Amino acid sequence: MRSRRNWGRLLATGLLAFSGLIGLRQVLPLLRIDSSVCLHPAASGLGEIGLRLHVFSASAACPNGSYLPGHNFGAVVQVSFAVSVMTLVFGSMLVLGALGVGWWAAGVLRQLRSWLRRRLAVRLVPRVMAPQRALIPVAVPVRVARTLPSSQSRRGPPCGC
DSSP, rough: OHHHHHHHHHHHHHHHHHHHHHHHHHHHHGGGOOOSSBBBBHHHHHHHHHHHTTEEOOOOSSSOOOOOOTTTHHHHHHHHHHHHHEEEEHHHHHHHHTTHHHHHHHHHHHHHHHHHHTTTTOOOOOOOOOOOOOOOOOOOOOOSSSOOSSOOOOOOOTTTO
């Protein structure tokens, strides 16, 4: 059961990295587009949405169903590129983590740290001792009670009644 869950995680993170790669593959050609190239939207409804969001602009030079890049086309391509790259990087890191590369890298770094500590041992140089704080005796006033304790019982009314 445990191994099935690990394979499921590996498959899910692999699909995440693969989707980032697909998104990056679709966005890369859009980075080289001029403002005079007619574009065909991926779906029929995206053209109308793109016109309203100023991602596309209508032109008589483009055939029916294709549009020129609009004012916001560059921003949309940049956001798509950033999301695709981040998905690819994040998915790749998760795949490597699921395969155990993180444990291996931690072991390698631990060995490197111990090797560097052995090779670059710092010799302690004697330094001037910091001054120590000295305790100073201070007289603290003590309140002494003015009444003397008596063996009379404190219960009942006062004696002078």
